[in-house]
Amino acid sequence: MSSISPTENLLSGLSDRQREAVTHTDGPLLIVAGPGSGKTRVMAHRVAYLVGEKGIPPWKILAVTFTNKAARELRERCERLVGGGSNELQVRTFHGFCSRVLRSDGEHVGLKPEFTIYDADDQARVARRILDQFDIDPKQFPPRALLSVISDAKNNMRSPAQLSRRTETYRDEVAARVYEAYEGALQRANAVDFDDLLLKTFQLLEGYPEMLEKYQGRFEHLLVDEFQDTNALQFQVARLLALKSQNICVVGDPDQSIYSWRHAEPSNLTDFQSTFKNTKIVTLDQSYRSTQIILEAADSVIGNNDGRMEKNLWTENSRGTRITVAEAYNEEEEARLVLEAAKELKNKDGITRNEVAIMYRVNAQSRAFEVACNREGIPYRLVGGVKFYDRKEVKDILSFLRLISNPADDAALERIINVPARGLSARTVTELREVAVSNKVPVLDVILDVMRVNMGDEEPRAYHVDLATRALKSVTAFGDLITRFIEQSLALDTNELIDLIVERSGYGAMLREDKERGEERMENLQELKASAEQFAGSEERGQLTEFLENVALVSDVDGLQGGDDSEVEEEAITLITLHQAKGLEYDAVFLVGLEEGMLPHSRSVDDPTQLEEERRLLYVGMTRARKRLYMFRAFQRRFRGQSGSQMASRFLLEIPDTLVTNRDIRGHDRVADRMPDPMWTKRSASTPAPRPATRSAGDAFDAGDKVRHKAFGEGVVVSSSGTGADTQVTVAFSGQGVKRLMLSYAPLEKIVEEESAQQFDPDEEQIEVQDPDLFAP
DNA sequence: GCGTCCTACCTTTTT
DNA sequence: GGTAGGACGC
Numbered sequence: 001m002s003s004i005s006p007t008e009n010l011l012s013g014l015s016d017r018q019r020e021a022v023t024h025t026d027g028p029l030l031i032v033a034g035p036g037s038g039k040t041r042v043m044a045h046r047v048a049y050l051v052g053e054k055g056i057p058p059w060k061i062l063a064v065t066f067t068n069k070a071a072r073e074l075r076e077r078c079e080r081l082v083g084g085g086s087n088e089l090q091v092r093t094f095h096g097f098c099s100r101v102l103r104s105d106g107e108h109v110g111l112k113p114e115f116t117i118y119d120a121d122d123q124a125r126v127a128r129r130i131l132d133q134f135d136i137d138p139k140q141f142p143p144r145a146l147l148s149v150i151s152d153a154k155n156n157m158r159s160p161a162q163l164s165r166r167t168e169t170y171r172d173e174v175a176a177r178v179y180e181a182y183e184g185a186l187q188r189a190n191a192v193d194f195d196d197l198l199l200k201t202f203q204l205l206e207g208y209p210e211m212l213e214k215y216q217g218r219f220e221h222l223l224v225d226e227f228q229d230t231n232a233l234q235f236q237v238a239r240l241l242a243l244k245s246q247n248i249c250v251v252g253d254p255d256q257s258i259y260s261w262r263h264a265e266p267s268n269l270t271d272f273q274s275t276f277k278n279t280k281i282v283t284l285d286q287s288y289r290s291t292q293i294i295l296e297a298a299d300s301v302i303g304n305n306d307g308r309m310e311k312n313l314w315t316e317n318s319r320g321t322r323i324t325v326a327e328a329y330n331e332e333e334e335a336r337l338v339l340e341a342a343k344e345l346k347n348k349d350g351i352t353r354n355e356v357a358i359m360y361r362v363n364a365q366s367r368a369f370e371v372a373c374n375r376e377g378i379p380y381r382l383v384g385g386v387k388f389y390d391r392k393e394v395k396d397i398l399s400f401l402r403l404i405s406n407p408a409d410d411a412a413l414e415r416i417i418n419v420p421a422r423g424l425s426a427r428t429v430t431e432l433r434e435v436a437v438s439n440k441v442p443v444l445d446v447i448l449d450v451m452r453v454n455m456g457d458e459e460p461r462a463y464h465v466d467l468a469t470r471a472l473k474s475v476t477a478f479g480d481l482i483t484r485f486i487e488q489s490l491a492l493d494t495n496e497l498i499d500l501i502v503e504r505s506g507y508g509a510m511l512r513e514d515k516e517r518g519e520e521r522m523e524n525l526q527e528l529k530a531s532a533e534q535f536a537g538s539e540e541r542g543q544l545t546e547f548l549e550n551v552a553l554v555s556d557v558d559g560l561q562g563g564d565d566s567e568v569e570e571e572a573i574t575l576i577t578l579h580q581a582k583g584l585e586y587d588a589v590f591l592v593g594l595e596e597g598m599l600p601h602s603r604s605v606d607d608p609t610q611l612e613e614e615r616r617l618l619y620v621g622m623t624r625a626r627k628r629l630y631m632f633r634a635f636q637r638r639f640r641g642q643s644g645s646q647m648a649s650r651f652l653l654e655i656p657d658t659l660v661t662n663r664d665i666r667g668h669d670r671v672a673d674r675m676p677d678p679m680w681t682k683r684s685a686s687t688p689a690p691r692p693a694t695r696s697a698g699d700a701f702d703a704g705d706k707v708r709h710k711a712f713g714e715g716v717v718v719s720s721s722g723t724g725a726d727t728q729v730t731v732a733f734s735g736q737g738v739k740r741l742m743l744s745y746a747p748l749e750k751i752v753e754e755e756s757a758q759q760f761d762p763d764e765e766q767i768e769v770q771d772p773d774l775f776a777p
Numbered sequence: 778g779c780g781t782c783c784t785a786c787c788t789t790t791t792t
Numbered sequence: 793g794g795t796a797g798g799a800c801g802c
Binding site for chain 2: 066067068093094095096117119120194195197198258259261262361362363364384421423424425426427428470471552553554577578579580601602603604617639
């Protein structure tokens with residue numbers, strides 16, 4: 001027997017199933033991979049196997065993921081396994097890959113290499129201008145809604161003409177008209193939106209046989225991660241690329257499909273088998289991540305979804321600790337309890353902060369945790385959140401850069417043409433835009449034309465612009481500013497260019513005058529500069545394009561988190577949305593905000609399909625946990641300033657009691673026990689009126705009633721408002737002042753003559769609501 | 778033409 | 793609670 005070959009080494013740590021997935025290299029392969037089943041590991045090993053064993057050159061392998069995070073992780077794993085030459089491996093997000101293709105071959109579909117990628121903001125700006133132009137009332141046809149119709153059309157590969165042919169409602173008609181104008185605007189701006197990246201790549205591959213051949217020949221092996229989240233266009237692009245070689249390996253888990261709102265079509269998973277004949281299917285159902293209890297709980301939740309491809313997830317891991325389900329009074333207490341428990345985890349179980357994640361449905365929920373962490377001095381890592389590149393000042397400077405890189409970028413131009421104010425009023429801008437639109441040229445062309453003549457050029461103006469002398473002067477000055485920027489950009493690194501822009505555009509001066517936030521904003525610009533520095537050194541024009549592309553497509557910049565002053569590389573707790581948490585794992589996971597309306601989200605409760613997606617979202621969250629899982633709900637939550645209370649999430653009831661610990665964190669009752677109690681229900685049309693939520697006889701509190709409170713002693717009811725569990729009672733306590741109390745929670749008791757004193761449950765948590773207004777002078 | 782105040786809408790999740 | 797766009801006054 002010879003010594004172990006590298007291949008044996010590569011395969012030795014894998015299970016039989018995993019090995020099967022790694023070594024089936026010829027022909028289509030579908031891997032159904034449950035959470036924690038070593039999916040990324042298999043993909044990385046597969047790549048290494050292709051390179052090391054099958055002798056495939058790394059650059060002939062394309063691995064496509066959904067998020068940048070996933071791409072980064074997969075790339076790192078591959079590099080570790082493959083070693084040298086792996087940097088030529090193509091690991092990209094779908095959008096990143098398509099952008100790359102279009103930068104080099106986009107001219108077939110009308111794109112110049114420096115095309116700009118429009119974000120939602122730019123799209124809305126374009127849409128608003130079009131509505132304005134067509135004299136359509138934006139209140140009647142919100143830009144967002146129209147853009148959503150356009151996005152649908154693009155994802156179904158329908159052109160404006162095709163859309164207008166199948167209009168059914170007036171709204172569709174309007175949308176079709178706007179779509180056409182929108183396409184024109186983007187075309188003129190040499191810009192694409194996110195859908196276009198995919199659509200135009202598809203069109204390129206579909207309509208140009210030489211292009212198809214080029215890319216089919218370029219990539220012999222294709223791997224697609226998170227296949228359940230791919231949309232129709234992505235599937236088509238993948239299909240075309242792999243049509244010839246048939247060497248396509250897709251990995252997915254239908255139970256983790258959480259992007260239908262972004263046109264994901266989990267049915268791609270089944271369609272795959274009909275598209276690619278002789279597909280081999282490998283199911284990975286052993287979890288190497290979670291404890292048995294966590295898996296069972298997750299399984300019992302997801303089991304409530306209909307029509308699933310059943311998977312029997314199993315593990316050799318230990319049974320583990322029961323899941324803690326607990327409730328807090330409001331989001332502040334929720335945050336406090338979570339942090340308390342996290343501290344305890346560190347002391348008792350040795351689970352460090354790096355191994356703890358708090359996951360929530362919507363970004364806004366992070367706030368309470370940020371506040372609590374800051375107060376407790378606990379470092380945290382906020383994933384996503386307020387995106388750095390979304391800050392106003394950053395976007396403004398980026399718009400200058402965009403305009404320099406792509407002078408046709410009207411959205412960028414309109415953003416900064418009068419920032420800081422330089423005498424270009426809305427009227428002037430409208431005039432310039434109208435001239436540009438009717439001549440089908442970029443706005444900057446018109447500006448430069450005005451400037452040329454105004455600066456003494458003999459040739460008459462190419463465009464007729466109706467502007468006052470003062471406005472002409474301002475337009476000229478702006479044109480001159482941008483022209484100089486463009487000239488100088490040729491010799492400067494992007495970070496140097498940023499300096500130049502900040503100083504010469506007047507932006508820096510504007511910030512220095514802003515006493516309130518100027519300094520902070522300037523710091524953000526310094527940070528922008530720092531992020532541009534990574535691109536410095538390479539050929540100037542290319543680096544600017546590359547930097548801007550990175551900004552547009554890579555939103556989760558590492559080391560550039562928006563979190564206030566979270567120390568770098570310190571042991572920190574992770575705050576993350578459930579969507580972003582997919583693919584990650586932590587020793588301990590806190591799922592918070594498990595209330596009706598939150599998870600499931602209120603926008604999803606009416607639609608069974610969407611409800612199932614919410615359930616999958618929870619499933620994703622639960623299965624991120626290795627050892628410990630906590631699930632929290634708050635009785636009351638502030639929502640856009642106002643607070644309201646909601647029932648516990650229906651999903652909590654789907655977890656069997658046997659998997660949940662009774663011993664919760666701080667003596668709260670288990671939500672599961674409380675649930676059927678109408679005391680916890682919010683009164684609404686669909687729920688029966690709850691019985692009065694008092695500890696005493698059950699009758700209402702009226703002004704003048706004498707009451708007793710466990711902590712505040714005796715008092716007199718001043719007023720009461722609301723009904724049922726929502727009842728708030730204002731009470732004047734002797735010596736304690738006036739308090740407003742939430743009846744359903746406060747241990748408040750009416751003093752009746754014959755009643756004996758001690759009626760309280762000594763274990764009952766007492767919580768008060770104080771309305772600060774009542775203390776105002 | 779510019780700044781300020783007011784309002785409406787926002788908030789589902791991301792490339 | 794924050795922001796973007798519109799109305800209005802200087």
